[in-house]
Amino acid sequence: MSNINIDSIKERTFDAIVIGSGISGGWSAKELTEKGLKTLVLERGKDVKHVVDYPTTNMYPYEFEHRGEVPLAIQEAAPIVNRCYAFREDAMHFFVKDNEHPYVQEKPFDWIRGYQVGGKSLLWARQTQRWSDYDFEGPARDGFAVDWPIRYKDLAPWYSYVEKFAGISGNRDGLKELPDGEFLPAYPLNAVEDYFKGVLQKKYRGRHVISARCAHLSKPNPIHIEQGRVQCQNRVLCQRGCPFGGYFSSNASTLPWAQKTGNLTLRPFSVAHSIIYDEEKGKAIGVKVIDANTKEEIDYFAKIIFVNAAALNTNLILLNSTSNRFPNGLGNDSGLLGKYVAFHNYSARISAEYDGMKEYKTDGRNPAGGGYIPRFRNVHKQETDFIRGYAAGFSAYRSPNRDMSGLGVDLKEQLLNAKPGPWRVGSHMMAETIPKESNYVALDSDKKDAWGIPLLKIAVDYDENDAKMKADYIEQMTEMFTTAGFTNIQANTAGQAPGLDIHEMGGVRMGRDPKTSLLNKWNQLHHCKNVFVTDGACMTSTSTQNPSLTYMAFSARAVDFAVNEMKKITCKKICWGTSPYIAALLP
Ligand SMILES: Cc1cc2nc3c(=O)[nH]c(=O)nc-3n(C[C@H](O)[C@H](O)[C@H](O)COP(=O)(O)OP(=O)(O)OC[C@H]3O[C@@H](n4cnc5c(N)ncnc54)[C@H](O)[C@@H]3O)c2cc1C
Numbered sequence: 001m002s003n004i005n006i007d008s009i010k011e012r013t014f015d016a017i018v019i020g021s022g023i024s025g026g027w028s029a030k031e032l033t034e035k036g037l038k039t040l041v042l043e044r045g046k047d048v049k050h051v052v053d054y055p056t057t058n059m060y061p062y063e064f065e066h067r068g069e070v071p072l073a074i075q076e077a078a079p080i081v082n083r084c085y086a087f088r089e090d091a092m093h094f095f096v097k098d099n100e101h102p103y104v105q106e107k108p109f110d111w112i113r114g115y116q117v118g119g120k121s122l123l124w125a126r127q128t129q130r131w132s133d134y135d136f137e138g139p140a141r142d143g144f145a146v147d148w149p150i151r152y153k154d155l156a157p158w159y160s161y162v163e164k165f166a167g168i169s170g171n172r173d174g175l176k177e178l179p180d181g182e183f184l185p186a187y188p189l190n191a192v193e194d195y196f197k198g199v200l201q202k203k204y205r206g207r208h209v210i211s212a213r214c215a216h217l218s219k220p221n222p223i224h225i226e227q228g229r230v231q232c233q234n235r236v237l238c239q240r241g242c243p244f245g246g247y248f249s250s251n252a253s254t255l256p257w258a259q260k261t262g263n264l265t266l267r268p269f270s271v272a273h274s275i276i277y278d279e280e281k282g283k284a285i286g287v288k289v290i291d292a293n294t295k296e297e298i299d300y301f302a303k304i305i306f307v308n309a310a311a312l313n314t315n316l317i318l319l320n321s322t323s324n325r326f327p328n329g330l331g332n333d334s335g336l337l338g339k340y341v342a343f344h345n346y347s348a349r350i351s352a353e354y355d356g357m358k359e360y361k362t363d364g365r366n367p368a369g370g371g372y373i374p375r376f377r378n379v380h381k382q383e384t385d386f387i388r389g390y391a392a393g394f395s396a397y398r399s400p401n402r403d404m405s406g407l408g409v410d411l412k413e414q415l416l417n418a419k420p421g422p423w424r425v426g427s428h429m430m431a432e433t434i435p436k437e438s439n440y441v442a443l444d445s446d447k448k449d450a451w452g453i454p455l456l457k458i459a460v461d462y463d464e465n466d467a468k469m470k471a472d473y474i475e476q477m478t479e480m481f482t483t484a485g486f487t488n489i490q491a492n493t494a495g496q497a498p499g500l501d502i503h504e505m506g507g508v509r510m511g512r513d514p515k516t517s518l519l520n521k522w523n524q525l526h527h528c529k530n531v532f533v534t535d536g537a538c539m540t541s542t543s544t545q546n547p548s549l550t551y552m553a554f555s556a557r558a559v560d561f562a563v564n565e566m567k568k569i570t571c572k573k574i575c576w577g578t579s580p581y582i583a584a585l586l587p
Contacts (some may be wrong), residue, residue, distance in 0.1 A: 009301065014040040014265065017287050017302040019272040019317060022119020024535040024551040025308030026250025026258075027162065031559035032306070033263035040265045040300055041255075044292055044309075045115035047268040048094075048122065050228075050251045054241030056090040064089050083500055084112045086123055091239035094122050104444050106459035110499035111312065117268055118251035119310060120502070121548075123239050125369065126215040126247050128168050128549040129391075130159050130179045134379055135543035138432075142378075142387045145340060145435045146511040148540050149521035152179065158553035166248040166552065167224050169368060170213030178210075178374040178545070184218045186211040187368040191360035192396035192423050197371065199484040207376045207480070209394055212368040215248035215549075227253050236365045247367070269293050271451045274321040275305055275330050275531060283530045284330070290451040304530045304562050308555070311536030312341075315441050315507040316456045318533075331508075331525035334515055338442050338507045340435035341460050342542045345390075346428060346501040348470045348493045350477045352486035354396070354423040361398050361420045370395025373427070375544045377472065386468035390431035391544040392477065398423050425486055429473040432544050433498075434465055435506050460498050503547050505539035523558040532558045 015037035018028045025041060032039040047053070061067055068089045075082045081095040096113040103111055114120040133152045139145040156179070163182040170183040189197060189211055197209035216232040217224050224230075229245025229252055238247050245252035258264040269292035276299060278285045286301035307314045315338050321330035329337045370393065377389030400418035404411070439461065443454040474491045481489050511517020514526035523538050525531045534555040536547055 012299065013301040014038045015302060016040070016304045016306065017042060017300055018306045018308055019287060020119060020308035020310060020313070020535070021117045021250055021255060021266065022114070022308065022310060022535075023121045023124070023250060023548045024310075024555045025119070025306070026121065026254035027552045027555035028306040028308055028532075028534060028559055029258040029264060030254040031556050032563070033258040033261040035559065035563045036261075036263065037563065038263050038265070039258070040267060040302065041258075042270040042272050042287060042289060042300070043117050043266065043268045044271040045117065045268060047266070048117045048241070048251055050241075050245070050249075050256060051243045054243060055093070057237065057240045057243050059090070080110050081112055083110055083496065084502070086125075086239045088239070090237070091123060094239070094241075100450070102447075102449065102455060104447065104455050104457040106457055107461045108497035109458040109460050110497045111458065111504075112500065112502045113310070113313075117255065117266065118249055121249040122241050122251060124548060125546075126238065126367070127369070127372070127546040128163075128166075128213050128215050129372070129374075129545040130181055131155070131543055131545055131550055132177050132179050134177050134375075135541070135545070138388060138543060139541050142382070144387070145541050146509070146513070146516050149510055149512045149517075154521070155550070155553050155557065158557040159549065162549065162552040162556055164221075165223060166215050166253065166549075167217045167220065167229070168213055168549070169211075169216050169218040171211050173208065173210045175208060175210070175374060177379050181213070183213070184216075184221070187214070187216070187218060187366045189371055190362045190366070190396055191357050192354055192425060193371045193394065195357060196394060196396070196425070196480075196484050200373075200480065203483055204376075204480065206379070207373065209371040209373055212370060212372040212393070214368040216367045217246055227257060229253065232367055234365045234367055236367050238367065271453070272309065272317050273297070273451070273453055274317060275307070276301075277321065277323040277325060277330060277528065279323060279325055282325075284528055290453070292451065295451060303566065304532065306555070306559070307531065307533045307537075308535045311504045311507065311539075312441055312456060312458070314533055314535055314537040315341075316443070316453070318508060319441075319443050320453060326527075330531065331518055331527045333527050334518065336437075336509070336516065337518055339437050339440045340509055341439045341441055341504065341506040342433045342435035342539070343460065343498050343505065344501040344503040344542060344544070344547075345431035345433050345462065345466050345470065345498075347462075347495040348429040348473050348491070349427065350474060350481065350489065350491045351424060351426040352481050352489040354425055354484075354486050356485065357423060362396075369393065375432075377469075377476075384468070384472060386465045386472065388432040388434065388465075388469070389544060390429050390469055390473050392427045392429055392473065394425070394427045396423055396425045425481070427477055429470065430501075430544050430546075431466065431469050431473065432542050434463070435509070435541060436463070441507055458499075460504075462498060503536070503542070505536040505542050505547060508533045508537040509540045510538050511540060522561045523554055524562075532562060534558045
């Protein structure tokens with residue numbers, strides 16, 4: 001009997017465990033397995049195999065029962081995810097069902113989640129920009145949160161590393177505030193986007209429209225072909241899952257790569273309940289899992305654990321990992337776990353028309369989505385009555401003037417002969433928010449989910465700085481649009497609850513001082529060194545850039561550090577008895 005137990009424990013023991021298989025977990029898994037570690041990836045949702053599990057990917061509009069619309073009954077049953085622009089008939093199976101995964105909104109918060117192998121990497125809009133020192137130095141310069149324990153130079157080689165593998169399209173724009181990367185050819189701006197770029201260049205110092213940088217294979221390199229991915233076909237049906245692997249997802253890229261090493265064990269339907277802490281060993285030894293289907297409780301063991309469940313779920317897992325040593329959550333000596341949560345403020349947009357350039361139209365689809373205006377406020381000096389700033393999207397398009405009257409052949413003729421309508425332009429704000437102690441997540445003391453895990457309580461809100469920034473965005477964009485000769489300018493500040501930007505961050509922030517942060521500069525819990533957090537939970541501040549590229553870079557960098565540390569320990573053990581010379585070289 002005891003042998004059976006030992007065998008069973010052996011089967012459940014790995015070198016490393018990764019919780020979550022989305023963008024950050026996929027990267028952790030790839031790096032760990034490539035470096036030879038037997039790695040278990042725990043994923044709470046169903047398996048989604050590249051190509052075969054993309055049921056809608058090749059469907060024509062008329063093949064959808066509701067022609068792409070989400071039926072009212074489903075909308076009503078899913079009021080939160082229904083607010084996400086990508087929750088459409090072709091991709092709704094990749095979003096969680098609100099009623100199956102409740103949480104407590106102490107303040108309104110739209111928590112958009114994708115629980116499956118690949119996580120939200122299937123659904124994301126693929127916008128990818130590096131941070132610069134203006135971002136990493138932000139909290140120290142402007143006096144909020146805590147100083148980041150790293151600077152741009154620490155992450156730069158890791159940005160390069162992940163960009164080359166993921167495939168990022170973009171131009172080398174030479175902007176200090178938005179460092180260039182290892183780019184595949186950019187998707188060009190269309191005529192009016194390019195015109196607006198020219199207007200800013202002439203009339204505004206330090207304001208730029210650049211081609212959006214995005215995780216698409218505009219021209220694949222051999223490393224992408226080796227992954228089984230080919231050139232993006234500009235179908236712009238990405239949210240369905242791409243059979244070409246034209247955009248980066250864990251499913252198309254990092255997970256199959258990890259699988260090929262022979263070192264990956266992927267366990268879908270595995271809800272990580274908590275991390276098991278061994279009081280005697282003074283370290284984490286594994287993860288308690290609830291099988292999503294059978295509700296059976298199973299423990300898995302490993303030397304190191306990467307928590308990549310996406311920012312808020314990572315907070316939840318750590319808060320739920322209590323022991324005598326850590327009664328308030330793993331590594332939480334500072335009492336700050338779950339606090340200083342922040343997000344991006346996407347609650348303002350602006351649109352207009354342009355009467356010129358009628359001789360041009362758009363040609364084909366642009367998977368990058370158009371232009372990107374890097375942050376220009378308060379970059380070099382404080383110039384407004386709010387701190388930090390916003391980036392903005394910018395795109396222009398011409399829809400055909402469609403006459404939908406008539407039937408049959410007449411209607412078809414009309415549609416075929418439709419002429420392009422006026423140019424329309426649009427922009428959305430992507431603003432930094434300031435992490436505050438009062439913006440927090442915690443475990444609800446009464447309510448539990450279907451797997452017996454406490455519900456997450458979310459208390460996150462906008463503040464006065466956000467309101468001022470939003471007003472400034474509308475003012476500045478209105479001025480720039482007017483300067484460009486755009487007309488019929490419409491501002492939309494109706495707003496949305498925090499969360500809908502889907503860039504939630506913080507709660508397990510990095511920092512130099514264990515008293516004011518949870519993670520050190522290697523994304524390692526200060527007080528439980530074999531646990532690493534490399535998803536959005538680690539973010540000390542948010543800046544304005546889309547965050548996922550930074551999570552990828554953090555994941556690869558932290559794995560490199562962790563594996564080097566493990567090698568040192570192993571070498572030390574082997575070397576002490578045999579070669580004091582080698583041992584003496586060890587730290
Ligand atoms: C419509 C949309 C557009 C977006 N556009 C962009 C963009 O343009 N650029 C950008 O940078 N970001 C974008 N994002 C955000 C981006 O998707 C996330 O930043 C990114 O996926 C985060 O990676 P992650 O690994 O932290 O989380 P995820 O990719 O969400 O993966 C987390 C995984 O952990 C699993 N998990 C959670 N809890 C547990 C548990 N207890 N046990 C086991 N597994 C668990 C989940 O099921 C999931 O698979 C967008 C998101 C959406 C939905």
